[in-house]
Each structure stands twice: as C-alpha cells, then as structure tokens.
Amino acid sequence: MAGLLNSSSKPTVSSSYSSTSSPSSSRLLLLVTLLPLSLACFAFVLQWRGGLDDPVTHWSTDHHEFPGMATIHEKRSLRRSGSDSGCVDLLGQSRAPSFPYFRDWKFDYHSDLKPRICITTSTSAGLEQTLPWIFFHKVIGVSTFYLFVEGKAASPNVSRVLETIPGVKVIHRTKELEEQQAKSRIWNETWLSSFFYKPCNYELFVKQSLNMEMAITMAKDAGMEWIIHLDTDELIHPSGTHEYSLRKLLGNISADVDIVIFPNYESSVERDDIKEPFSEVSMFKKNYDHLPRDVYFGSYKEATRGNPNYFLTYGNGKAAARVQDHLRPNGAHRWHNYRKSPNEVKLEEAAVLHYTYPRFSDLTSRRDRCGCKPTKVDVKRCFMLEFDRAAFIIASTASSEEMLQWYREHVVWTDEKLKLKLLRKGILTRIYAPMVIIQELREAGVFSSVVTSAHMSLSKDGNNSSSTLSSTRESSQATGRRRVLEAHLDLDNESQASAIPPQSPPRLEATQREPSSE
Numbered sequence: 001m002a003g004l005l006n007s008s009s010k011p012t013v014s015s016s017y018s019s020t021s022s023p024s025s026s027r028l029l030l031l032v033t034l035l036p037l038s039l040a041c042f043a044f045v046l047q048w049r050g051g052l053d054d055p056v057t058h059w060s061t062d063h064h065e066f067p068g069m070a071t072i073h074e075k076r077s078l079r080r081s082g083s084d085s086g087c088v089d090l091l092g093q094s095r096a097p098s099f100p101y102f103r104d105w106k107f108d109y110h111s112d113l114k115p116r117i118c119i120t121t122s123t124s125a126g127l128e129q130t131l132p133w134i135f136f137h138k139v140i141g142v143s144t145f146y147l148f149v150e151g152k153a154a155s156p157n158v159s160r161v162l163e164t165i166p167g168v169k170v171i172h173r174t175k176e177l178e179e180q181q182a183k184s185r186i187w188n189e190t191w192l193s194s195f196f197y198k199p200c201n202y203e204l205f206v207k208q209s210l211n212m213e214m215a216i217t218m219a220k221d222a223g224m225e226w227i228i229h230l231d232t233d234e235l236i237h238p239s240g241t242h243e244y245s246l247r248k249l250l251g252n253i254s255a256d257v258d259i260v261i262f263p264n265y266e267s268s269v270e271r272d273d274i275k276e277p278f279s280e281v282s283m284f285k286k287n288y289d290h291l292p293r294d295v296y297f298g299s300y301k302e303a304t305r306g307n308p309n310y311f312l313t314y315g316n317g318k319a320a321a322r323v324q325d326h327l328r329p330n331g332a333h334r335w336h337n338y339r340k341s342p343n344e345v346k347l348e349e350a351a352v353l354h355y356t357y358p359r360f361s362d363l364t365s366r367r368d369r370c371g372c373k374p375t376k377v378d379v380k381r382c383f384m385l386e387f388d389r390a391a392f393i394i395a396s397t398a399s400s401e402e403m404l405q406w407y408r409e410h411v412v413w414t415d416e417k418l419k420l421k422l423l424r425k426g427i428l429t430r431i432y433a434p435m436v437i438i439q440e441l442r443e444a445g446v447f448s449s450v451v452t453s454a455h456m457s458l459s460k461d462g463n464n465s466s467s468t469l470s471s472t473r474e475s476s477q478a479t480g481r482r483r484v485l486e487a488h489l490d491l492d493n494e495s496q497a498s499a500i501p502p503q504s505p506p507r508l509e510a511t512q513r514e515p516s517s518e
Contacts, residue, residue: 050122050478060381115225115251117320118144120210123232124151124369126159131280131447132438133232134165137438140238141247142228143167146218148211150265161454169218171211181210191330192499200370201380205332205501213331218321225251228320229332233355235278235434236262239348244433247349250320258324258342259335263317264286265351268413268428272404278438282430283413284353285421287315288505289346291426299427300508302418307410308386308504315505318352319344331499353434357391357411365393384501 059244119142121482123130130153134145149159150173163170171177186192193208195202212229219227230236238246253260267277274280285303288296288310304310316332319328321335321342330336357363372382374396379389387410394406413419422428441447 024323037178053072061083109156113141113247115247116144116223117142117227117228117246117250118146118215118219118222118224119230120146120212120219121146121230121232122148122150122204122211123153124149125232126152127161127447127451128156128276129232129278130162131450132276132441133235134168134279135441135446136160136235136421136438137246137495138167139441140236141245142236144219144222144224145169146171146211146215147216148173161451164454164457165450171214178261178338181214184210184213184214186210191336191497195499195501198381200372201384201388203411205384206500208332209329209499216323216327216329224266224318224323227335228318228325229329230318230352231332233277233358234264235353235355237265237351237353237431237434238490239351240347244437249347253345256343257345258337258346260324261317261321261334261346262350262352263289263346264311264313264315264354265290265429265431266313266315267353267355269358269411270413270419270466272408272412274358276358277355278436281355282360282432282435283419284429285311285429286427286429287317287351289317290348295427296506297508301427302432303422303427305410307420308390310409310505310509312387313354313356313385314498314502317346329499330497331501333502334500336497343362353431357407360404360407361392361397363407367392385504390485391466424456 014417019328119137125133130147137145143170147153147162147168148171149162152158153162153173159170159172162168186209187196190494193205195205210228215229216227228236234322236246238244238249241248241252261490265286267281268283269277269281269286271280300310309315316333318332326334326338326340328338336342366388370382370392372378372392374393376389376393379392383389383392390410394403398406419428423430
C-alpha cells in the first residue's frame with residue numbers, strides 16, 4: 001500500500017515541476033523569437049525613412065563613389081518630391097524611384113568628375129535604344145556624348161529629347177555639315193582611301209571616320225581627357241575595377257599610354273522575340289583575346305555553329321584614345337596620331353559588349369538601309385563581313401517564315417546542352433550588370449523623366465525653345481568644324497597607316513596552315 005502511495009505521488013511532483021517550468025520556457029522562447037524580429041522591423045523602418053546613413057561613406061575621400069550619386073540631403077528631398085510627382089512613364093511602367101544612385105536623373109556633373117570621358121557615335125536609332133545607351137554610360141562615368149544623327153535619330157521628336165540631356169551634343173547631318181566635311185584633310189590622305197566611293201558599310205565607315213575627326217576637335221575644346229567611338233548597339237563593360245566604373249578604369253591607366261583597346265564580346269541571344277536587348281540579353285561569347293588559345297580553337301567549330309566565323313560580325317574590339325594634339329581616327333575601331341606611333345595597351349578583363357542582330361527585325365532594318373543587289377558578287381561590294389552578306393541576301397530573297405527559320409538556326413542559341421558545355425569551358429559567359437543597371441534606370445523613371453521634361457520645356461517655351469535648340473545645334477556643329485578642316489603637310493609614313501576595318505576573329509584554318517615547331 002505504501003509502495004502504491006509512493007508510486008502515485010511521483011507523477012504529482014513531476015507534474016507540479018512541469019507546470020511551473022512551462023510558462024517560463026514559453027516566455028523565454030517568445031522573447032528569443034520577438035527580439036530579432038523587433039530589431040529587424042526597427043532597422044527596416046529606419047532604412048525606409050532614410051534615417052540610417054552608411055558610415056563607410058563618411059570615411060571615403062572620393063565623393064563620387066558611383067557616378068550620379070547625390071548627397072544624402074538631396075536624396076531625401078528627391079525621395080519626398082518623387083513620391084508626389086505621379087509622372088507617367090512614357091517608355092515603361094509608372095513607378096517611384098527605387099535605386100538610390102539614380103535619384104538625380106539628369107546626371108549633370110561637370111569638371112569635378114575625373115578623368116573626363118566622352119563618347120562619339122553616328123546613329124539613326126530611336127529613343128528606345130539611345131536613352132538606355134546614354135544613361136548606362138553616364139552611370140559608369142561618361143560625362144559627354146557627341147551624337148551625329150540622321151534618320152530616326154534626327155527626327156524632331158527624338159532629337160528634341162536628346163538635346164535636353166546634360167552633356168549630350170547633337171550634330172545633325174545637314175547640307176552645310178556635308179559641305180564642310182567634303183573639305184576635310186582626310187580626302188587628301190591615303191589611310192582611308194580604299195573605302196572611298198563605295199556603298200553601304202564602306203560609306204558608313206568613311207562617314208564615321210569624318211565624324212570622329214570632328215568629335216576630336218569638340219573634345220579638345222571641351223577639355224575631355226579620353227574619347228571613345230561606340231555604336232549605339234554597344235556597351236562598355238568595365239570589368240576588373242573595384243567599382244563598376246569606366247572612370248576608375250581609365251584613371252588607372254599609365255600616363256604614357258595613348259590608346260586603350262577593349263576586346264569585344266558578342267551577344268548570344270536565346271530567344272527570337274527579343275524587344276529590348278540591353279534589358280533581355282545576358283549571355284555573351286568571349287573574345288579570342290580573353291580565352292586560352294587551346295580553349296578557343298578546341299571549341300571553334302561548336303562555337304561557330306555553321307556560321308562563317310567565330311563571331312557573327314567583327315572581333316577586333318573598340319578603343320579609347322587619350323585626347324591630345326595630332327590625334328586622328330583610324331577607322332571606326334581604332335585611333336592614330338599624325339606625329340607618332342601611339343602606345344597601345346589591350347585590357348585583360350574589360351570589354352565592349354556588342355549586341356549583334358539581337359532582334360529578328362534587325363535583318364530587315366539592315367536590308368532597308370542598303371540598296372545593293374542580293375547577289376554574292378554585289379554584296380561583296382557593299383559589306384565587309386561574310387555574315388552581313390549572308391544576312392542581307394536572306395532578308396532580300398526569303399519569305400518571312402524562311403527568314404525566321406534562318407535566324408533561329410544562325411543567331412538564336414536554343415541547344416541547352418551546347419550552351420551549358422560552352423559556358424563551362426568559358427567560351428560563353430553570363431554578364432548581368434548592364435541589364436540590372438538599365439532595368440533599375442527604367443524602374444526609377446529616368447527615361448520617362450527625360451521625355452516628360454523635354455515635352456514640358458517645349459510646350460512652356462514654344463517657339464523660343466525651338467529657336468534655342470536650333471541655335472545650339474548650329475553652334476555645336478560650328479565648334480566641330482573650326483579646326484577639323486585645317487590643312488597640314490607634316491605627314492610621314494607612320495601617320496598614313498591604313499585604317500583598320502571591322503575584322504573577324506582568328507579562323508581555325510589559319511592555325512592549321514601554321515608550320516609546327518619541332
């Protein structure tokens with residue numbers, strides 16, 4: 001009986017202990033759970049209200065950690081005013097600014113940004129391509145743009161917007177400009193003469209060189225330190241810098257270097273319905289210069305996929321030149337000097353991203369810009385590269401269905417196993433930075449702000465605005481003409497080095513013809 005009593009009393013003690021310890025354990029567990037949640041919520045509220053500054057920014061001696069950054073006070077003011085603006089995004093969705101580096105959409109910085117970098121281009125593209133192109137390069141440190149426009153880019157609705165962007169100089173291809181360029185010293189020199197008086201790509205190549213010559217003069221007058229020639233389907237990829245900054249990259253170049261060569265990567269589209277290449281393409285084929293020789297030639301046939309060359313178009317990159325006396329263009333891909341042989345370096349990580357035929361419509365748009373006959377003989381007279389010739393013939397002779405099939409076979413990468421294999425070998429690579437930056441710019445309302453501002457200023461100023469833009473246009477063209485037409489007779493053989501055209505990467509056959517070393 002006693003044993004029974006003892007056994008019955010034990011559970012009572014255990015139950016009593018459990019009942020007293022359970023509430024304290026629950027409270028402790030609740031406290032441990034709520035404490036980090038409370039701290040997280042508190043930090044979120046502080047960050048959302050803009051009340052938490054990053055102390056690292058106070059230690060830095062460089063007050064331009066990322067081009068376009070405003071002060072904390074300016075950011076808060078823009079955040080408050082931006083929430084009430086209710087602007088309509090004419091090129092995308094209407095959204096409040098969401099990326100702190102892009103609060104000041106004008107990116108209106110001047111001599112305090114060193115080194116001062118400018119880009120020159122000859123373009124006929126519309127705002128859907130030029131605005132992302134301009135502002136991406138503003139983000140990475142370019143301050144000035146010389147846009148030689150014609151076609152769609154020269155239309156009033158497009159050029160009016162471009163002319164309102166700080167740092168953008170728009171030069172229209174007027175009759176007066178053509179008459180001035182007809183007097184350029186280039187026509188009396190031999191380095192570009194093999195491209196004269198030929199149609200299509202050759203004509204464009206000469207036009208680009210004449211525009212680059214004028215841009216050099218404008219860059220010197222503006223105090224620029226570096227000049228780059230890019231097309232509006234190309235983006236600089238300043239890889240290898242601590243910050244994603246072209247300014248930092250060129251700022252670290254030795255003072256005795258005259259020209260910096262950026263090897264180009266070529267876009268490898270994965271769909272046939274791309275609309276905005278800068279925001280939708282992330283896969284690129286690496287340049288020969290950035291690959292081990294055995295990897296390049298070992299994967300050459302797979303990477304070429306039955307096309308004429310490793311790249312669809314050119315493979316010899318683009319170049320930045322230090323602005324200095326006697327600088328001249330050497331075709332669209334290089335620069336030269338009338339007085340010396342320039343000191344060149346080729347970058348090992350940074351590149352130019354070339355978005356090559358990223359849209360199916362690029363087949364017909366290129367066809368419509370050239371009046372050559374779609375024959376194998378005539379296309380050689382019009383196009384320098386084999387793929388451009390083949391694309392022109394297909395676009396001129398095939399039906400829409402046949403064109404699409406050809407585009408899928410030669411341009412679009414649909415073989416997942418092949419993509420994975422070449423990605424692992426390093427032939428293909430993923431690059432997301434330009435895509436992210438441009439998407440954030442769009443979501444922050446930068447592009448819509450430019451368009452809205454241009455239309456508002458036009459409606460406010462009326463005819464005065466039109467006359468002001470017209471006079472600005474004429475003065476910018478006059479600035480470029482001033483010294484570009486001066487005749488010089490101090491030429492030597494080095495200064496007459498032939499212009500470098502777009503060139504294909506090394507072919508597999510070239511290595512097979514090389515004698516083996518024993």
